[in-house]
Amino acid sequence: MKKNIKWRFTLIALAIVASIIALLPNTPIYKSMNKAYRDYMPDKGIILGLDLQGGIYLVFEVEGGKAVQLNAKRIAGSINKLLSKKETKAEATANGTEITIVPASVEIRKVVEDAYPTLVVSESDGRLIYTLSEKEIRSIKENAVDQALETIRNRIDQFGVAEPVIQRQGDGEIVVQLPGVKDPKRAIDLIGKTAQLEFKIVDDESKLAAELPASVKPADEEELISKIKEKIPEDSEVLFERYMNMETGEVTKRPYLLKKDAIFTGEFLSEARVAIDSRFNSPYISVTFNPEGAKLFEELTGKYVKKRMAIILDGNVYSAPVIQERISGGSAQISGSYSMEEAKDLAIVLRAGSLPAPVILQQNITVGPSLGEDSIEAGKRTAIVAFIMVALFMAVYYRLAGVIADFALVLNIVFLLGAMAAMNATLTMPGIAGIVLAIGMAVDTNVLMFERMRDEIKLGKTPRAAVDSGYDKAFLTIVDSHVTTLITAAVLFQFGTGPIKGFAVTLSIGIAINLFTSLIGTKAVFDYINSSKEVKDLSI
């Protein structure tokens, strides 16, 4: 019997030591410790959730459909190149996920199907309609998400955030968690930009070009478009350049009539950096193309000499200089009306590459550092108050037995925190609520046992017999009463988002540990008391 008690106390002592070691990284002692020791220690401990340390939680939806459309457009372009090489008069146009070729002929079919064997074809009214197969559409969407994830990771790395979490979620969503970011708006802009860099030729020949106003107010943009809609040539479009008056801060928009087809895109870009224009002391972005792009750029600028070429990023014109001469060397400048900070972010997104499709921000949870601090304070206070109230009640109501239960309660909290630290679990504000509730529920186990013991004592049993049968008879009730709480906690863990998951974790670990401390811990104490001498009166 005595041996058995010793063994149980040893187990408890070991668990306490293990918990404290696991928790070390969360204490100030850890920082002052010698690095040689630290190497043998756990290094993370309990991680604070975004709601406690401040930061942003973003969910972006990748518009996979747009990626598919872009892909169809690209294929149409390649088919046209193939067809012009064969000197046929046929032309391919992309419409959504369909590529239409007019006129249809057996030779054209052969050319296209040799190059793109996976396209699904149908023929009607002398036209060939090719569609992307379901499988292909799926894989394009899949790739778009993977690529977007990679690009976003790249951008965040360059932006400089400590310990970001960037991961896929479900079907085509990307979750980004940035702890401790001070300027959430800037981070959201940086991640959400498609960064589609395009070069388009200004359509100065159309009659409409002369009719366009020099500038409009930002609010009148849509009105202008609807007014001139009819007059825009089929192969052209109107895009705007944002212009800010540096003195008044007034923003105006300048419309451009542009040829729809981009002659050159950012896919050839190899480097982008911010430079300062010494004449105006304003920042601009210098971009460099890879060798293939440099060659193409030189050809194109040669072809369009004396024309204006607009540089467009995500549908906004940045500048539209006249091509004076063939540009060799593979570099270009993007100047525009932006601040140094904006220029830096633009350079980052250009360097990190464009997103394969636009992303839509679906969820943004931003928690300021002050709320995080307030919450931690509130959490600590609540836990302490709850502990004192519950512990006091137990000690008063059950006397010595209550004190033993309180001792078990302390163990409970130490083990709970230790287990969380060992698992590197994330503590959230609802998680703190879980700990507080666990404090209230933990003593329930003891209450059930003590009441049982009281029953047994009333029946005239000796203290030792009362303790033993109290534990035995209360055991099933205790398990039954906790299992259902564990079931709902498990469900919450499965379906809950970040903070709610934190609640499920603390509550369920709390309850599981509670079974250990009350069935092993308090029982050992009672057995010890009973074994030392024949106890006549149990203080309960």
Next chain:
Amino acid sequence: MIEIIKRTNIDFMKKRYIAFAVSGVLSLIGILAIVAIARGTANLGIDFAGGTAVQVKFDKAVTLHQVRTALETNGIKGADLQDFPSVKKVMIVLKKAGEHTSSSTSSTASIEKGLSDKVIEALTKGFPDNKIIVDSISEIGPKVGKRLRVDALWAVIASAIGILIYVGWRFQFSFSLGATVATFHDVLAVLGFFYITGLEINLILLTALLTIAGYSLTDTVVVFDRIRENMKVLLKESIDSLINRSINEVLSRTLITSLTVLLASIALFIFGGEVLHDFALAMILGVLVATYSSIFVASPVVLLWSGEKTFTKKH
């Protein structure tokens, strides 16, 4: 030893019809709440409905009226405001994208861009001599809202099934029925309270409700275990007196186990801060109603199902 209540001998089962009436009303309100949620007329939080919420902390105390005026003069209409005067915090909730400012684009596929900035700008303009700290911004697009609603529904279904299986496995049918009715009763009662008082029905309330569902059984199990135990010894006693005896025997532990959780919940309610305020309120109500239902709902249902004979005749 100190005892909250000495050995009692209350005829709980006699009062069951009053209890059924009270519980019927509580459950009915809860069912109305579910109907309202399904029809979209309940006060759903932005996590389910989609929208924007901004919580700010003021340096000097402000009234909700002042906040509303500041928002409206700057073109932001239809905001729900929630006040936490003790910490000088105000939560501004704008549900569903695209309805609050005239210039906003009516894109319903995403969150309303820049709405949170407009709110902060409006407050900065409206309270020029007050320092404003932005505590938190939550923007939730309709798609996420829809997914969270679906997830929530699955969570409810999964927990219900989990609890039913466990209870069905551990107890004979009449007891499982009693425990299940009591559990649903408790959840419905708390949900109904939130519905008629117009409090927000959100993810954190759902968490509380599921926790209540799990906890609700704690007290019920204590009573049921004692009934089962007495069934084996007191073979000839009628069911209602056996149930009465059992409830009276375990009454003190039923109350004490609830009391300790109640103490913890009250601590959360008072000190837990605005984030956990509603959660703690739901837990307090849940613990109270769970204690009531373990005595006045769960056992009477067993009695109702078994008829007023003895258990032994039943099997």
